[in-house]
Amino acid sequence: MSVTLEAAPLSPTRTVGVRIWTVATAPAAAAVPYDEAYAVLDASERARLAGMRRVGDRMRYLAIHHAFRTLLGRRLGVPAEEVSFRRHCGKCREDGHGKPRPVGPDGRDLSASLSHSGAYALIALSDSPGVEVGVDIERVRPHMDWSAIPCVDGGRTTHGFEQWTRAEALVKAAGTGLSRTPPRYTGRVFGAWRAATVPHSAQEWYVRSVRCPDGYAASVASASADTRVSTAAWRS
Numbered sequence: 001m002s003v004t005l006e007a008a009p010l011s012p013t014r015t016v017g018v019r020i021w022t023v024a025t026a027p028a029a030a031a032v033p034y035d036e037a038y039a040v041l042d043a044s045e046r047a048r049l050a051g052m053r054r055v056g057d058r059m060r061y062l063a064i065h066h067a068f069r070t071l072l073g074r075r076l077g078v079p080a081e082e083v084s085f086r087r088h089c090g091k092c093r094e095d096g097h098g099k100p101r102p103v104g105p106d107g108r109d110l111s112a113s114l115s116h117s118g119a120y121a122l123i124a125l126s127d128s129p130g131v132e133v134g135v136d137i138e139r140v141r142p143h144m145d146w147s148a149i150p151c152v153d154g155g156r157t158t159h160g161f162e163q164w165t166r167a168e169a170l171v172k173a174a175g176t177g178l179s180r181t182p183p184r185y186t187g188r189v190f191g192a193w194r195a196a197t198v199p200h201s202a203q204e205w206y207v208r209s210v211r212c213p214d215g216y217a218a219s220v221a222s223a224s225a226d227t228r229v230s231t232a233a234w235r236s
């Protein structure tokens with residue numbers, strides 16, 4: 001069974017749908033045989049895997065990328081191993097480096113984002129390839145020193161991590177890479193979305209929190225303020 005969504009043109013009246021899957025990495029790793037998951041990876045993913053010394057890291061990486069490719073393949077209507085990635089940099093606007101963009105054998109592409117921290121990963125997939133998304137999850141660690149991070153006021157721990165994931169999600173959506181200057185809220189608010197500017201990006205971006213497991217903070221960013229977010233738990 002494959003699910004294929006038509007790539008609809010962007011229109012000012014069209015609401016963009018972004019689906020976010022939470023991947024619990026230990027159950028995900030247990031659910032899929034190693035060989036089966038390994039078979040869907042490409043050469044660069046296999047090289048990355050081979051460079052990981054700890055078994056736990058390798059199992060996690062394999063489970064996350066198997067889930068990611070499976071979801072992308074379903075959306076593109078192709079087997080997971082036929083998804084490839086094209087890189088484009090949002091900062092210098094050149095191909096070959098920067099944000100990876102999933103693409104099918106026929107050239108159709110998707111807007112997607114992947115993040116992992118601790119025992120979880122989040123996968124965000126936009127139903128509109130022209131609307132970039134970024135997602136970020138961080139495990140909340142106590143005793144963080146937020147004093148050096150300008151976009152965060154130093155109060156409660158969760159608040160700090162939320163602000164951090166918002167900045168990361170925005171930068172990932174824009175594909176500009178990390179910069180010394182963090183994204184900045186413009187003050188405009190659209191429902192749950194807060195508008196922000198991202199260094200090296202000319203357009204306005206929108207960011208909000210995402211429901212995630214206890215002990216974690218997560219955010220999603222989109223190029224459209226008219227984006228509806230739905231969440232699901234990943235099961236292979």
Ligand SMILES: [Zn+2]
Pocket residue numbers: 089090091092093094097098
């Ligand atoms: Zn670049």
